[in-house]
Amino acid sequence: MENARRTQSVLTARRAGLVGCTTCGRVHARQAVVCHRCGSRLASRDTGSLQRVWAWLFAGMIAYIPANLYPMLVTSTFGKTQQNTIVGGVIELFEHGSWGVALIVFVASVLIPIGKFIAIAYLAVSARSAVVIRGHGRQHLYEVVEFIGRWSMIDVFVVAILAALVQLDFVATVHPGIAAASFALSVAFTMISAQNFDPRLLWDAYEADDT
């Protein structure tokens, strides 16, 4: 167990000449191509992973731009129409004194997505070369990114519920704006991006460090 603290002594499956099935977890000999148990394709390293990560990441980032420029919510109250972008909404909430809600929205809609972009980009870069965070840090980072991704959908969720519930004609109507769809796409893209990341690549970097 003391080895766990020492990253140098990490033995990767690849070095051990094994390959694990990413679907069911069974370990095969390196040459195996198809998992004997579940039939999944086996690959010691997903060579296209990084490409896909970058691709989805870029897609997510692109989608995030309109998500911030366009109104998220279109609310009409008594004939008055109000359009709010994400940041605009946060500022408005903040100005109204709803600090907590403002904070939640800000974290969920701004901090987390942007953090994710940065995190995924960092992971993708670090899988190739430069390592800033040593040891299991990157693994933790990856796990956090993968876990937290879904929570970014909180905004979209709120918008969807509001739009579905608040249809009171003249008194109040809520429509999702373009930003809602963009934001949902952005979150989805970044999640796909995170999922496409092959965390095993992270270990190769360790190996590279060791050698």
Added chain:
Amino acid sequence: MTDPKPADLDISTSRPSFWRNLSFVWLVPVLALVISLGLAWQSFSERGVAITISFPNAPGVTPGETTLRYRDVVIGTVENVTFSDDLSRVVVHARVDKDVAPFIDDKAQFWIVSPKVSTRGITGLSTVLSGVYIEGAWDQEPGAEQYAFVGSDGPPLEQPGRPGRRITLMTTDGRLISEGAPVYYHGVEVGRLEKPRLTVSSDAIVVDAFIEAPHDRRLNSATRFWDTSGFSVSLGGQGLTLDFDSIASVVAGGVNFDSVYEGGEPVNTGHVFTIYSDEAEARRNLIARSTADAVSIAAEFGESVSGLEPGAPVQYGGFKVGEVSAISADIQETDTGPQIRLLANLAIEPDRLGLAAGAGPDEVLDFFDAAVERGLRARLAAANLFSAALVVELVELPDLPPESFQREATPLPILPSVESNLPDFTATAEGMLERINSLPIEELLDQAISLMASIEAVASAESTRAAPDAVVALLEDTRALVNDEATRALPADIRAAVADLRGVVAELKEAGAFDNLAAALKRADEVATNFATASQEFPALVEDLRAVAAKANSLEAEELVAAATRVLDSADKVIGTEAARDLPPAINAALGEIRASLAELREGGAVENANATMASAREAADAVAEAAAGLPELSARLERLVAQAEGLIAAYGDRSQFNDETLSALREVRQAARSVSQLARAIERNPNSLLMGR
């Protein structure tokens, strides 16, 4: 035994070409990018066209919230509200949809829609909660692009894209109309009035009205507008009538229009109509009054214009061609010092002068130029006989010193005038009135009344009624007397008596009358001397005298006298009546003569007097005849008097007690008159019948 170890693989990290390894997953970000760019492009391209609209005020216009609408559909949003450079106007910056923008051309109009509560209802209620919005209106034809517009506070009457016709109405009383007041055609609202405004000369109020299609087809030159605001209460044969068009028109005013005759000429947009005060007046004015086209000229008068009021008609040959718009005094410097002249401003309506429709001021002035050459002058004239109101007449008089139309005079061209013959006319009228005034009508009436009273008293007197009877009786008696055999015989007897006398005288002459006389005297002497002896013979003489008397008696003079006495009595009776004395003195005189003759007859009691009596009777008869000749005249006079009195009484009206009495009196008078005239006719027919009988 060593585990078979897999040979070390020479793992050469192949460096495949970049493109070969390129994953299809890159399509995703590319697609995302394309979509994003597409969105961006779309939103950019759909961002709309920025326009600016300037308003005098922009109440409730909020950037980002206030929308721009066309036909109540949102087509844009206000982005910013600023002021114009000099702060005189509010400039609203807005973006409008790109597909609508080309239609917003120079004909576009914008106004701010805000809630408005008026007598005609509540409009813009939706803006109470949503806030105001800017409504735009334009036609369906794309026009030249324009980005700066001038908006108005309220909706314009004539909105592009809404067919209809814009006309102008004129009135003199601005209280009758208010902005937004409805225009009715047979009670159906077909248009609206715009804000009333004063004309430049401030003597009229013009208000634009918009008549919506298809009702604008009703407009033609025969169309008359009248005011329907307020209500009228009239008490007539059908009881109390309350008449008003609608509550809205009562409060806000409204105008109605209709064609007053068939076959009016179509009118153009902007035609000026007059608003008449009521329908009856509108229908009376078959000739459109369009003071708007009126050309102002002035007429200078050297005499008093007292009685000339603004609004007095200007007549040409009795036909109204305009009206007096103002009267002013003007000080003019002359050689003899400042002189005040009186100017009447005349508003001449070209179409009434018979000039072609649309004739401008120049044509009118040309007309006057030529007309003044021919002798046209302005002249004051009385509006009618009994009022002091004056009108201005345009007359063409020959033989006038040439004058010219002072076309260049300021402020208005001056039309020369001539002295009116007004004062004479007035004097005549006044003189006539004075004469009428000075007529002693009341005295006349008093006299007439007293006359009537007298007539009545006379006529109602029993004696007056009896008078004719008495006259008739007198005549009967007279006739009887005349008819008497003895009376007829009288002349013969008289003649015989005269013959006898003549015979006696002749005998006397023959028989040596003087000797006889002497002898007679002698004999008388003898008689006297022998009187004593003769006295013994006296009884014989008495006997002779008695015989003579008997002879005279045999003349039946007694009877004559008795008849005459009867006549006299009758006449006396007649004459004795009070009323008869009032009869014409001729009759009285006649009667007097008759009485005198009868008195003579009675006095005489002798045959000798009969001659004189007869002569007197004849004279009397002549006098009666003369009087009778006067009778027709009398009766005619009475008739006239009655007729006049009747006329007079008719003037008093019937049914008064006075009239009844007067009429009955007159009836009696007429009866009397008829009797008199009957008598007169009888006498006239045969005057001798009075004496000779028939």
